[in-house]
Amino acid sequence: MRNLNGGRRAAMGVAGAAVLLLSLAACGEKENAGTPGGGPSVTASADADLAAKVPDAIKADGVIKVGTDSTYAPAEFLDNDGSTVIGFDVELFNAVAQKLGLKAEYESAPFDAILPGVDSGKYEVGVSSFTINAERLKSVNMVSYFSAGTQWATKKGNPGGVDNENACGKKIAVQTGTVQVDDITARSKKCTDAGKPAITIDQYQAQSDATAAVVSGKDDAMLADSPVGAYAVKQSGGQLELLGDIYESAPYGYAVKKDQQAFAEVLKEAVQAVIADGTYKAALEKWGVEGGAVTSSELNPAG
Template sequence: MSKKIMSLIMLMVLIASFGLVGCGKDAATTAKVLKVGTDAGFAPFEFQDEKSKEYVGFDVDLIKALGKQMGYEVQIQNMNFDGLIPGLEVNSIDVAIAGMTITDARSQKVNFTKPYYQSGLTIVVKNDNTAIKSFKDLEGKKIAVQIGTTGATEAKKIKDAQVREFNNAPEAFMELKAGGVDAVVNDKPVNEYYIAKSGSKDAKAVGEPQQAEEYGIAVAKKNTELAGKLDKALEEIKKNGEYEKIYVKWFGKKPGN
């Protein structure tokens, strides 16, 4: 083989190599990304791990599993709960998942997926509180809630109650511990998680759960295609067992138990 032919072959290999590199770069830049907004102060659904500083929780694992099922790279953004729907409206995020209850008022602004979790509202008081045993007993009391939640909405309906709104659930619980309020009204699993983590030494849950609620994943009103993809992926991970695996990890029991 002549040197001329050898040189031509090497040139062709080199050109092909550059072509492959270029294709790889294009593939990387066209990877589908799902921008997810959450409020990382709502354990066990979403919170920041103290050691790793990563966002973790039931909702975080769930949206990552859904993203994987759909072929998306999931990017989590932490923001205030009351900023999630506006974020969807201006397209700064694609999806909001933050223990968000499906309500008529919210459904007028965003599209929700099918429900992925059923909850309800409960009351948390300090251990030595014997005066509050039900929602009726909250009349005229100081109540801490998380801003923008259904707990805040319901607390404001209580006669003569002094409702104080906080940016996240931990702040509300801190105010209870400090004695600034008589009770916290929030979603049952969040309240149970706080009591479990505090070792039941600071607080207790009282009364029966109120207002059965269903959580949904929110997308922009016009983005019906994404809502459909999320619904399909949710159905698929329920069938393949991934949803149950995530549920047991965070709640210690199977769904429906």
């Protein structure tokens, strides 16, 4: 999750972070054709009533400008061309935008720069597996659309002997700005308070780099959103394995500027509309992440 009480992305896809991971792992194998994410894009029909509710400033150019961190497969990552952002987050938000009669245009950015970009008006929406929490709700509106938790992963066989309930003295990889940073920091404090060695927390700007650090043996384990961890294990060619159960599931949310309440409201209605017409289910099933499906969307749910 990306935030303070949950996870941030994962499952299967076609390239980008997967290619980087495989090359660093020295696998040299291509993904199977049956990998999630393949096939035609899921699309949604426009809803004239919802489109009419979109603020003029947003719909004037027919585009929703989206900030995203494209290193978080399978939620958002780069396709084989190195520039097109794909993933289940992208596919789903494309359908939400289509429901509003608009097109989503994505700009890749560091994860921790996206919410400030939304606040400044650089982006009209932040779509990047943001876990909804109280801290984020202070600065942006958030529209829920998915649920994920945190899960650990290690090298196959857990050679570092990592116990996710007692990782004192271990080297753990996390992505900067995610909920997992807060999680592992709290765990490290618990270690030192008990007179045990602190956890060495290695933070990486890209989730793919955190994953590669575990594959290479630089770090003993990593924490990531449950879909992301599952995706990394799948793409590692047997070099990684999941450790422990998924915990602290929480909703992901689209981030909208605090003073764009009306836009946030119509985004919520659009999410509800794609849930109702089946587009939502089709998009998640395509990427193999239907386990995180929700039945309704909420605006600023308690984080």
